[in-house]
Amino acid sequence: MNIVMTQISKSFGKTEVLHDITLTAREGEILCLLGPSGAGKTTLIRLITGGLRPDTGEITINGRKFPNMEALRSIGFMPQNDAVYSDLSGYDNLLFFGRLFGLSGVELRNKANDALSWVGLEKDKKKLVSQYSGGMKKRLSLAVTLMHNPSILLLDEPTVGIDPVLRKSIWDRFEALRLEGKTIIVSTHVMDEAVRCQRAVLLYEGRMIENDTTGNLLAKTAGGSLEELFFTANKAGDAV
Amino acid sequence: MKGVIIRILRQMGNDRRTLALMIIAPIIILTLLYLLLGESSYIPKILVAKDFPAVLLTELKKQDVEVSFLDEGADADTLLKDKKADAIITTGADGMQIRMLESGNSKAALITTALKNASSAVSPPSSMNLTFIYGKIDSTEFNSLGFVLLGVLSFFFVFIISGISFVRERETGTLERLMATPIRRISVIGGYTVGFGILSAVQSALMILYSRYVLGMEFEGPVWLAVLIMVLLAFTAVSIGAFVSIFANNEFQVMQFIPLVVVPQMFFSGLITLDTLPYGLGNLARFMPIFYGCDGLEKVLIRGYGIGSIWRDLCMLLAFILFFFVLNVLALKKYRKL
Structure with missing residues (x-):
């Protein structure tokens, strides 16, 4: 599914958080949103979930104006905070969110178990989430996002607090999902992760400073590191 | 849902x-x-003056109160403040004087009920029987x-x-x-x-x-x-x-x-x-x-x-x-x- 954002602007009060963003996320592509805190990454993701409405511009998913119920069925959203119910078990969290996407019976239970197994929580599935560590909650949140096999993944800093081994496994999974034709938008601070995306968008104070393939962006840097590009972009943004 | x-x-x-x-x-x-x-088991203490009508005293003693005579020269307010009594009743030209520590408490209600019942027993024609359509007086x-x-x-x-x-x-x-x-x-x-x-x-x-x-x-x-x-x-x-x-x-x-x-x-x-x-x-x-x-x-x-x-x-x-x-x-x- 293709997500097209056209001339999106969003303000909270007098503060403009996003300014004139035009962007396309394509099927079979991981699009990375890069930028410092307050750059507008989370706001952009919340606009695509339908949680916020743009002040100007529009978002379409597969040519149809968003939000609409059909598109919402295709979205797997992982917010920045864990956003799981601490007084439910990990398994019950999955059952709850699965039901909202129309899963039921054996299919629901199987998908919940598969998702738990993939994030390595099958042994702790009956424990209350309040007894989980920060990393376990993050893994559960990811399992909730993926369990209904969405076509679009909106992941707001999905690997924060996750150990390097699991982080690698998660990114391998994202790559596998991409190859299946999913549209994936990931926001991150981690430049190493951006290298694994097909395209990266650099945001600074609500403005889109770069939007290109990671290969092209890397070629723009003398040292061949996206981090360098990020600092250059920051300076350019400040100059603006 | x-x-x-x-x-x-x-x-x-x-x-x-x-x-x-x-x-x-x-x-x-x-x-x-x-x-x-709920139902109170408290027995209020009443002190009455020596000249308190004997008939009324007899009936008052039949109620759920403790009645005794007030000592000559005793200060009523001090007795009430020291909680030696819940009510002190004296008689005078303008009728019976009932003094209590404070208004609006449940002790006052118990004492008033006891006095009313005693008074009704002394003079049945003047007795008042309160009834309600809903609820009971002793609820x-x-x-x-x-x-x-x-x-x-x-x-x-x-x-x-x-x-x-x-x-x-x-x-x-x-x-x-x-x-x-x-x-x-x-x-x-x-x-x-x-x-x-x-x-x-x-x-x-x-x-x-x-x-x-x-x-x-x-x-x-x-x-x-x-x-x-x-x-x-x-x-x-x-x-x-x-x-x-x-x-x-x-x-x-x-x-x-x-x-x-x-x-x-x-x-x-x-x-x-x-x-x-x-x-x-x-x-x-x-x-x-x-x-x-x-x-x-x-x-x-x-x-x-x-x-x-x-x-x-x-x-x-x-x-x-x-x-x-x-x-x-x-x-x-x-x-x-x-």
């Missing part, structure tokens, strides 16, 4: 402290109020105000828990996640209302049964109708709790709404007779759901009325539920316009 209902019931099942607050706390409070407002305060306690308690606990649950849902980001799924706004609010409604139905039934069969509260009307009123009142509490949570940023701020939302309603619940209030203040009760809940409970429990006589209260409670339900569904537009 079914998913939200199951989730709320599971969450409550796992959160034993909250479950205890909903089920055990009202039972404890009812028991405490039963002990505080305890717990029995007379029981309907208020049931209504207020069922509203109070559900209001707090639903308000806090909704705020928590926003604080932890689960509401944002929920609204990024294809669930309809009406299903979120409906699930909340019914989920907490089921819990409040259990709570109401327990409170009613406990009051009736353990504490011996006198019920004139059908118990199921009282449970129905309490459940509707609890549904209103869920809706108002969820609505109030929109204006609260954290759990502590939900608590700050108690003096604004719950306390004024308690005053208009039947604790004070509304007809006697000045400036037509009693009319304010028409805007308060607890008033309709308690009015319905009073009619059923004290007067023994059936559903035909309380339809107005039931309709008003349903109107409050619907009004706040719609407001809550609209308020969720903040999270998703769709």
Whole structure:
């Protein structure tokens, strides 16, 4: 599914958080949103979930104006905070969110178990989430996002607090999902992760400073590191 | 909606402290109020002057009071302040003088009743026998105000828990996640209302049964109708709790709404007779759901009325539920316009 954002602007009060963003996320592509805190990454993701409405511009998913119920069925959203119910078990969290996407019976239970197994929580599935560590909650949140096999993944800093081994496994999974034709938008601070995306968008104070393939962006840097590009972009943004 | 209902019931099942607050706390409070407002075993001490009429003294001694003579020269006020006596009765040219420590306490009521009974026994033609259409003269305060306690308690606990649950849902980001799924706004609010409604139905039934069969509260009307009123009142509490949570940023701020939302309603619940209030203040009760809940409970429990006589209260409670339900569904537009 293709997500097209056209001339999106969003303000909270007098503060403009996003300014004139035009962007396309394509099927079979991981699009990375890069930028410092307050750059507008989370706001952009919340606009695509339908949680916020743009002040100007529009978002379409597969040519149809968003939000609409059909598109919402295709979205797997992982917010920045864990956003799981601490007084439910990990398994019950999955059952709850699965039901909202129309899963039921054996299919629901199987998908919940598969998702738990993939994030390595099958042994702790009956424990209350309040007894989980920060990393376990993050893994559960990811399992909730993926369990209904969405076509679009909106992941707001999905690997924060996750150990390097699991982080690698998660990114391998994202790559596998991409190859299946999913549209994936990931926001991150981690430049190493951006290298694994097909395209990266650099945001600074609500403005889109770069939007290109990671290969092209890397070629723009003398040292061949996206981090360098990020600092250059920051300076350019400040100059603006 | 079914998913939200199951989730709320599971969450409550796992959160034993909250479950205890909903089920055990009202039972404890009812028991405490039963002990505080129930039948008193206190025997008031009355001191009478030496010239107190002998016939009246004989009858007074037959009442549930302890009577003895006041010593010559003793200071009445000092005796009352030192709690050596609850009332001192002297006689003079302008009749009997009864002096007590302070007005408006239950000791004064016991003493007045004893004197009235003694006086009636001395002069039967002048005796006054007070009877009521509803209730009995010797009903305890717990029995007379029981309907208020049931209504207020069922509203109070559900209001707090639903308000806090909704705020928590926003604080932890689960509401944002929920609204990024294809669930309809009406299903979120409906699930909340019914989920907490089921819990409040259990709570109401327990409170009613406990009051009736353990504490011996006198019920004139059908118990199921009282449970129905309490459940509707609890549904209103869920809706108002969820609505109030929109204006609260954290759990502590939900608590700050108690003096604004719950306390004024308690005053208009039947604790004070509304007809006697000045400036037509009693009319304010028409805007308060607890008033309709308690009015319905009073009619059923004290007067023994059936559903035909309380339809107005039931309709008003349903109107409050619907009004706040719609407001809550609209308020969720903040999270998703769709």
